[in-house]
Amino acid sequence: MITLTWNRVVASLAIITEFLIFIIIGLALLEVYLYLIFHRKPRQKVLGAIVYGLESVDAALVLALFYMLLLRAKTPPASLLMFSTIFFVVSLVVIFLLSIPRSTHVGLAYLLVAPAFIGVLFLILYPFGYEIYLAFTNAALRTMRNPSFGLQYGINNFKAVFTGTVAHKATFWQVLIRTILWTVINVFFHVTGGMILALLLNRPLKLRGIYRTLLIFPWAIPQTIAAMSLRNEFNYMYGFFNVMLKRVGMQPIPWLQNPHWAFAAVVISNIWLGIPFMMVIILGGLQSISREYYEAAEIDGANAWHQFWNVTMPLLRPVLTPAIILGTVWTFNNINVIYLITQGGPQERTDILVTSLYKAAFSFYRYGFSAAFALVIFIFLLTFALIYLRVSGGLKAVYE
Amino acid sequence: MYKTMHWFFHSKKGQDSPFKRILIHIILIFASIVAIYPVLRIFSISLRPGNRALSTSLAIIPPDATLENYRLVLFGDPTRHLKSDFFLWLWNSLSITMTTALIGVILSATAAYAFSRFRFPGRGPGMIFLLTTQMIPAAMLLLPIYMMLVRLHLINSYLGLIIAYSVTSVPFSIWILKGYYDTIPPDLEEAARIDGATYLGAFYRIVLPLSTPALAIVFLFNFMGSWSEYIVARVVLQKQDMYTWPLGLWTYAGQYTLAAGRFAAGSILVAVPVMALFLYSSKWLISGLTLGSVKG
Numbered sequence: 001m002i003t004l005t006w007n008r009v010v011a012s013l014a015i016i017t018e019f020l021i022f023i024i025i026g027l028a029l030l031e032v033y034l035y036l037i038f039h040r041k042p043r044q045k046v047l048g049a050i051v052y053g054l055e056s057v058d059a060a061l062v063l064a065l066f067y068m069l070l071l072r073a074k075t076p077p078a079s080l081l082m083f084s085t086i087f088f089v090v091s092l093v094v095i096f097l098l099s100i101p102r103s104t105h106v107g108l109a110y111l112l113v114a115p116a117f118i119g120v121l122f123l124i125l126y127p128f129g130y131e132i133y134l135a136f137t138n139a140a141l142r143t144m145r146n147p148s149f150g151l152q153y154g155i156n157n158f159k160a161v162f163t164g165t166v167a168h169k170a171t172f173w174q175v176l177i178r179t180i181l182w183t184v185i186n187v188f189f190h191v192t193g194g195m196i197l198a199l200l201l202n203r204p205l206k207l208r209g210i211y212r213t214l215l216i217f218p219w220a221i222p223q224t225i226a227a228m229s230l231r232n233e234f235n236y237m238y239g240f241f242n243v244m245l246k247r248v249g250m251q252p253i254p255w256l257q258n259p260h261w262a263f264a265a266v267v268i269s270n271i272w273l274g275i276p277f278m279m280v281i282i283l284g285g286l287q288s289i290s291r292e293y294y295e296a297a298e299i300d301g302a303n304a305w306h307q308f309w310n311v312t313m314p315l316l317r318p319v320l321t322p323a324i325i326l327g328t329v330w331t332f333n334n335i336n337v338i339y340l341i342t343q344g345g346p347q348e349r350t351d352i353l354v355t356s357l358y359k360a361a362f363s364f365y366r367y368g369f370s371a372a373f374a375l376v377i378f379i380f381l382l383t384f385a386l387i388y389l390r391v392s393g394g395l396k397a398v399y400e
Numbered sequence: 401m402y403k404t405m406h407w408f409f410h411s412k413k414g415q416d417s418p419f420k421r422i423l424i425h426i427i428l429i430f431a432s433i434v435a436i437y438p439v440l441r442i443f444s445i446s447l448r449p450g451n452r453a454l455s456t457s458l459a460i461i462p463p464d465a466t467l468e469n470y471r472l473v474l475f476g477d478p479t480r481h482l483k484s485d486f487f488l489w490l491w492n493s494l495s496i497t498m499t500t501a502l503i504g505v506i507l508s509a510t511a512a513y514a515f516s517r518f519r520f521p522g523r524g525p526g527m528i529f530l531l532t533t534q535m536i537p538a539a540m541l542l543l544p545i546y547m548m549l550v551r552l553h554l555i556n557s558y559l560g561l562i563i564a565y566s567v568t569s570v571p572f573s574i575w576i577l578k579g580y581y582d583t584i585p586p587d588l589e590e591a592a593r594i595d596g597a598t599y600l601g602a603f604y605r606i607v608l609p610l611s612t613p614a615l616a617i618v619f620l621f622n623f624m625g626s627w628s629e630y631i632v633a634r635v636v637l638q639k640q641d642m643y644t645w646p647l648g649l650w651t652y653a654g655q656y657t658l659a660a661g662r663f664a665a666g667s668i669l670v671a672v673p674v675m676a677l678f679l680y681s682s683k684w685l686i687s688g689l690t691l692g693s694v695k696g
Contacts, residue, residue: 001476003641004487012495012558019559020499075552108599109518113526116511116574119503123567124533127544134544197431200424203416207425213679214432217439220678222628224646225667228653229442232660238454240441246456272434280682326534333537335631340650354539361543362635374540381535 027115029085032092033058034114038107040099047098054091061088070126134371141365157372166356166373167364170348179332179352182267186331189271191324194278199308201279202286212283219276227340230269231256234341259349262342266350270337274330278323285319286312325388332381353377442671446470446664454660469665486666488641489648493627496561496644501622503562504569505615512577513603517586527578533571538632541567546635556639564632569622576621580614581607620681627674645670 037055042048061084068076076084136154139147166172201212218226233240234255242252255265293311302310335354338344344351344359351359357377361370408419416424440460447465448455450472455462471477476484515523545564546555554560588610589602597605608615630646637643643651649670652663 001478002484002487004491009491015558016495016499106520109514109520112510112514116507116570119507119570127541127548130544200428205424211428211432215435216679216682217435220675221439221671222674224628224630225671229667230438238456243456243458329535335539339631354537358539367543370543378536378540385535
């Protein structure tokens with residue numbers, strides 16, 4: 001018996017279509033409004049009052065609707081929505097009639113950025129602001145409806161992050177050290193493993209394509225599936241690792257019961273998952289290095305080892321630097337592997353910062369605390385990124 | 401004898417010695433086995449009959465191989481009151497993922513162009529901001545977004561998850577597309593504008609068609625990113641009939657012995673098309689990614 005029915009398909013298609021149409025109409029109106037602001041000016045000075053007045057009223061209307069939606073958490077009633085849309089459209093027409101084109105250099109840029117900006121505002125800036133607000137409240141499961149806001153709550157929350165326990169037993173500092181260990185070990189092995197395989201694949205070799213395809217497998221398999229199945233492979237009785245150990249006559253290892261072995265298990269899994277990405281990025285970089293450099297080095301009498309450190313590594317830097325930053329951030333933030341394999345257990349001894357955060361919020365429902373915790377993690381990552389960018393001079397490349 | 405030894409151990413110009421080549425092949429074969437063996441294990445578990453899904457055998461194709469697990473996952477079994485939610489999960493995942501990817505492309509295509517071609521007040525901070533968003537752990541904004549969704553009554557809905565996924569997909573898409581637009585010489589558009597095209601016309605007629613591969617990459621990346629997402633989905637979707645496939649498969653993986661075979665079969669059914677797509681498109685995926693990250 002299959003539970004997916006035809007009605008269900010139609011219903012969900014309807015929801016999605018409605019949603020997309022809603023977004024497109026909203027964005028189109030916004031674009032017209034911005035066009036009128038940037039690309040047109042009032043026909044005569046006297047009309048300016050009407051034009052600018054209408055523009056301000058429109059802006060106020062939209063802001064009021066957003067205020068209702070986001071801060072008061074009420075969906076505006078259909079009649080109000082209808083009325084404001086009609087008013088908005090009519091006012092746009094009036095503004096258009098009362099204005100003439102004017103030339104602008106940056107107007108188009110803002111028109112182009114606007115849809116994404118609205119999206120980012122709604123998706124990132126608002127939640128971020130809300131998170132800061134939450135960090136200064138006593139929000140928890142019981143007080144979720146109307147948490148109280150106050151500086152004292154904020155101080156308590158941040159204090160709790162550094163002095164109390166972050167999930168149940170573990171403290172912030174223990175988890176932080178484990179996170180750094182987790183990140184450094186993983187990134188080191190990702191880069192080393194990826195480098196070795198890439199160097200081998202970059203040589204003239206038969207079956208290169210096949211090897212490359214096979215070696216990408218851990219990246220290609222959905223991470224969720226990989227983590228869920230690897231969890232079974234660490235099973236004491238039936239998991240691959242212990243079956244293998246027993247076959248060669250060794251004692252089976254309590255992978256998921258002993259904290260140290262559990263940490264080893266998640267690290268092994270994540271190393272396996274992460275090598276292909278580095279391998280592929282490095283391979284791409286290696287292939288862009290011209291053979292002439294090596295020929296010149298050979299003439300100068302450099303052996304393979306010297307060639308690697310003096311030719312390959314410097315020329316790989318522009319590829320390797322962003323890949324390592326990206327890899328570090330990804331590893332630092334990787335919830336999936338740990339959560340699906342050990343769930344941070346046993347006794348929270350394999351938790352890293354993000355899994356603790358996830359648990360604090362969604363298993364222990366300490367909302368105010370979690371918000372403060374999240375901000376601390378964010379500041380930590382941001383500092384790391386800024387220092388790294390400053391050191392590697394990457395910030396200039398962003399401005400360009 | 402000496403001659404053979406010499407031939408075996410010494411490299412000719414531009415080619416490794418046979419000994420070295422054999423060594424490289426051995427290392428690569430070993431690495432390949434490590435890379436694909438876990439995947440083969442899932443396949444082998446999926447073929448085992450239900451009562452011995454867990455076993456200490458290491459054979460890839462079990463002697464009593466059967467497709468029973470696949471039948472159960474796909475069609476259920478009325479005699480055992482097993483319903484098949486598999487297609488429902490896939491459909492939920494597909495609806496959410498496609499919409500997320502589509503929104504990512506729509507919102508980012510124009511914004512990335514502005515960031516690539518125009519110098520406007522706010523551009524620098526905007527780029528830094530986009531880079532910063534890449535640092536944000538998914539778990540970090542999850543709490544405020546979850547609270548927002550609760551207040552807007554979007555928990556247990558497609559829209560809720562689409563919104564949550566767009567948080568990461570939109571900035572990422574802008575970043576990648578901007579990197580790609582930067583590689584298209586602006587001379588082309590200038591020439592078109594001299595011929596009378598507007599800025600928008602030049603973007604629409606010249607840049608967008610040239611960027612089809614990048615748009616496809618962004619779509620694919622966003623698709624892949626949210627397709628197998630578990631952590632956020634677990635929070636936003638709490639009703640069984642809204643489950644995406646990672647949540648669904650976890651209900652199998654969560655219970656022990658009985659469902660391990662079905663979990664493996666479901667995994668194979670989901671993973672094989674995705675992996676095929678990934679391996680097929682890996683070349684473009686990679687060039688798109690390196691372009692995006694290196695060019696900045």
